[in-house]
Amino acid sequence: MAVEAATLSQGLRASFRTGRTRPAEWRAAQLKSLVRMIEEKEDDISNALNADLAKPRMESYLHEISLAKGACIFALKGLKNWMKPDKVPAAITTFPSTATIVPEPLGVVLIISAWNYPFLLSIEPVIGAIAAGNAVVLKPSEIAPATSSLFAKLLPEYVDGSCIKVVEGGINETTSLLEQKWDKIFYTGNGYVGRIVMAAAAKHLTPVALELGGKCPVIVDSNVDLHVAVKRIAVGKWGCNNGQACIAPDYIITTKAFVTELVDSLKRVLVRFYGEDPLQSEDLSRIVNANHFNRVTKLIEDKKVADKIVLGGQIDEKQLKIAPTVLVDVPLDTQLMIGEIFGPLLPIVTVEKIEESIDYINAGTKPLAAYLFTKNKKLQEDFIANVSAGGMLVNDVALHLTNPHLPFGGVGDSGIGSYHGKFSFDCFSHKKAVLVRGFGGEANARYPPYTVEKQKILRGLINGSFFALILALLGFPREKR
Incomplete structure (x- = not known):
């Protein structure tokens, strides 16, 4: 070859x-x-x-x-x-x-x-x-x-x-x-x-x-239209190749006070999208092959992870399908929370105050995409100013890649170029830089032998002096022929 x-x-x-x-x-x-x-x-x-x-x-x-x-x-x-x-x-x-x-x-x-x-x-x-x-x-x-x-x-x-x-x-x-x-x-x-x-x-x-790729975060504030937010998160996670997408939400960050309401909304939306038995849904992609199926299933076979499942977790090895799975407060030292998931598992990290989420994201590698759902303009401004990511979207996920006027690419560990x-x-x-000149406009000051007068003119030219330009074009100091 x-x-x-x-x-x-x-x-x-x-x-x-x-x-x-x-x-x-x-x-x-x-x-x-x-x-x-x-x-x-x-x-x-x-x-x-x-x-x-x-x-x-x-x-x-x-x-x-x-x-x-x-x-x-x-x-x-x-x-x-x-x-x-x-x-x-x-x-x-x-x-x-x-x-x-x-x-x-x-x-x-x-x-x-x-x-x-x-x-x-x-x-x-x-x-x-x-x-x-x-x-x-x-x-x-x-x-x-x-x-x-x-x-x-x-x-x-x-x-x-x-x-x-x-x-x-x-x-x-x-x-x-x-x-x-x-x-x-x-x-x-x-x-x-x-x-x-x-x-x-x-x-x-x-x-x-x-x-x-990378671990693309989604911050969900309590000041939000929750039903709309959850539909958009769900379709961006499981409607994008069942989580096998570089810009799919990798994990959610929300507050401890809001997590129960968020999970309940996710349950309702997922039943509406994929039915009571999502493994039988024709609207849910399978895992690409047995190797990747085994990789993803091992993530939730970890006892420290399995205990944190609040929704889903069903698998069908014959179909290579894994149901949409939501987990809450998975230990941060597990492989699920360390590497990019690239599958239908969605862990939720809880914090006391939503503002802490920005520091949490910045403690990790720079993601390909970062998402925020909020009506809080101050939180939105802080998110845009302080989170480094290849791209970001406020109040939706993934759709930024559909705008051809926006560059798509990563930063740091999530990629080079766009x-x-x-x-x-x-x-x-x-x-390619191209500069075209004619044979006029000779500035004798640029040529040896160098003198004090020439140095003054050259310094003036470099500093943008119009007077120095006129002197240079007039041939001062005069060149001896």
Whole structure:
């Protein structure tokens, strides 16, 4: 595979060097083809997502298919403006001149995607890479084999196969790909593999974008519309792939005085959403595979954790399903409270005063997303000012990623870089500084031999003195020819 990966990389680099991917017409043609692919193959995409995750058709459309199509259309509308050089002011020291920032494609990029949203998290970075004019290799996740196979089948039918490739496979194939030199690597997944990707990239000084995760907190104040808040939390947790989402709520923080009311509301809403026996609900995704099912079940098999379950906890190994599970005041030294859950378990941490929640969040690693439900404007202001997260949302969860005008990405342990909308274009572009001067406007003061008079003029220029500029343009002190 190492030889094949090298050949693949070299072939794409040769295609890129022909300039094939640079014209706006080529970029737009690929994006239009992707829109057509999504429209024509919606059933195939839904079937693949159902095969990989038992994902309900409505969830597949809302959370993956519609967002992917929307990203394509947004890029098509903005492409020509995004590609234009950005004019910026020229400095007095370079007068007369023009200065621009020219976006140019990085070259040949590698995109390694995740299994939990295997269609959207594969295609959206590809959209950005194409819009920016790059040649692309997509490595879908082998943990979602049906979607990976679908990409391998469909993309060659719809896009330029000389510049856009799909590589299927597991660890061996990914390792071989990482051994090659790329102009950028975009990885979506967990921090453990993220470190492996960074180490491989460092050997070639390749820039990376890492879309990771973390323990996304939800602060629930008592001053809130509880019914609305709980519905939004529930659909953001269990309606997003049954908790298998990087921006799904990982835990709730509320006050000891309010926790009983919150739990009771969660019980009512979950029965309404998934019935008395949620394991039989067709609206609840399964755990992706046996390994992840065993990982999540072990979290609640811990005696210190099992005693804290106040709702749910049922499992069905045959279906790989775990019911929505709520826990209260789980010991902080358990694995459930230490690592990212990435499943249908929702622990609730209680504090005496809701203001303590900000310090609790800041004591841990920076999350990919942080959420707050409150009508208290002061609490909202403190939350926005003092919590560091990749993104945040007040009085809802997850929806910030649907706004293409907002960057989506992590900070610290939750990721490096961002994408979505124009941020995807920027992610795969180099912003090249360009300064253009004519042969006039010579300032003799910049040339040796240096004198006191020249130093005064140069200091004036650096400090923005118009008088010094005039002297420099007039050739003072006079140059002897």
